Amino acid sequence: MAERLLFSGGAVVTPFRVEEADVVVADGLVLEIRPRGPARPGERVVDCRGLYVGPGLVDIHVHGGGGHDFAGDDPAAIAAGAEYHLHQGTTSLTPSALSIPFVQLDRAIRAARQAVSRCRARLLGYHVEGVYLDMQYRGGHLAEHVHNPDPREYRPLIEAHGDFITEWTLAPELPGALEVVAACRRAGIVVSAGHTRATYEQFMAAVEAGLSHTTHYACCMGNLRFEALRPELSTGKGFAPGVLEAVLLRDEVTTEIICDGFHLHPGLIQLVFKAKGAAGACLVSDTVFGVGMPEGEIVVGDQPTVLKNGIAVIRDRPEIIASSVTPLSGMLRHAHRRAGLPLAAAWEMASATPARVIGFGDRCGVLAPGRDADLLLLDADLAVRGVYVGGVRAV
Ligand SMILES: [Zn+2]
Ligand SMILES: [Zn+2]
Incomplete structure (x- = not known):
């Protein structure tokens, strides 16, 4: 009989509450979660006293790490970036690319596919963030x-990689965007609205066409409009919702929060949580590849970018945050400690919810019998103390 691991004495985060329990793992899967007690024959104890034991984190919006850019064409670099995030508690991720030419995007996705077998973390797919975005x-x-949108670009890419691309972020108001939504849905790709100032009507037309997610809530997202609501009556102006309000209203649309203490005020994080619940909002890192590097200047998509004080800012446009430099476990910590979300909810938003959003909810992101034994051990300060992938200790 294969060795069984007993994660013993910890506070287990299981869907989705925190309880005193033990977790048994065998053959790469969670076998059972049972009341605390002594080890049984054939079980090797992993001492988890004083630790939280929960699912490994799932990051569906991440541009690189440890100095390695996921938009590059080197599988070894993509694997190295994933390894950085694994050390921070992220056991599954989808590499993401900023807007780059389609030729480069094709190479980056090919490299990511090749990196799958080289990674100890699980590369679940690829997130295409961009090209078809609102310029402003x-x-x-x-x-x-x-x-x-140009079908001569996106059709061949979807043809070649539709089985691997998990998510595509676009601005649904652009001419031809609904055709991209339809093409993505036919290939099983989740479509997300981002970098957008769509009207409520434009946004809902995309939802009708199959759009189901929204990228980094509030960031580069249009909001309330003051306009003539009944122009045929020659009245004054009233208020109409933009994407930012529509997301909160529509239960069928999920969203994601960059929860690093810089992008969103705690009150806004609480508002999203109140409206969407833990099942409707993911935490995402949206980290630039410079996360894990010393403070200084790096180049992101040909733009000089300054890493300082825990954030990445474009040097020549200092009012623009380029990306975060906080890994997902840091977002979980911030959501709980600073924004005041319950720990079990914050953990769900960093594991089960993102896994479900991209169609992997039955595999990872939850500690339950039959699921992958991807575990994250955090101490009382929510610092990473151990990471397991498929029941094998990785960190
Ligand atoms: Zn973005
Ligand atoms: Zn991004």
Whole structure:
């Protein structure tokens, strides 16, 4: 009989509450979660006293790590970036690319596919963030790479990689965007609205076409409009919702929060949590590849970017945050400690919810019998004390 591991004495985060329990792991899977007690024959004890034991984290929006950019074409570099995040408690992730030419995007996705077998963390797919974004709301994306949808670009890419691309972020108001939504849905790709100033009507048309997620809530996202609501009556102006309000209203649409203490005020994090619940909002790191590097200047998508004080800022446009430099476990800590979300909810938002959003909810992100034994051990300060992938200690 294969060796069984007994994660004993910890506070277990299981869907989705914190309880005193033991976790038994065998053959790469969670076998059972049972009341605390002594080890049984054939079980090797992993002492978890004083620790939280929960599912490994799942990051569906992450651009690199440890100095390695996920938009590059080197599988070894992608694996090294994933390894950085594994050390921070992220056991599954989807590498993400900023807006880059499609030729480069194709190479990056090929490299990510090759990196799957080289990674100790699980690469679940690839997140295409961009190209088809609103120019004015492009944020850190380079203007020269941002443009309207072109089927000559996206069709071949989806043809080649539709089985691996898990998510595509676009601005649904662009001409031709609904055709991209439909093409993605046919290939099983989750479509997310981001870098957008769509009207409520434009946004809902995309939801009707199959859009189901929204990228980094509030960041580069259009909000309330003051406009003539009944122009045929020659009245004054009233208020209409933008994407920011529509996300909170529509239960069928999920969203994601960059919870690093810089992007969103704690009150806004609490508002999203109140409206969407832990099942409707993911925590995502959206880290630039410079996370884990010393403070200083790096180049992100040809733009000089300054890493300082826990954030990445574009040097020539200092009002623009380029990306975060906080890994997902740091987001979990901030959500609980600073924004006041319950620990079990914050953990769910960093594991089960993102896994479910991209269609992996039956595999990872939850500690339950039959699921992958991807475990994260955190101490009382929510610092990483151990990481297991498929029941094997990785960190
Ligand atoms: Zn973005
Ligand atoms: Zn991003």
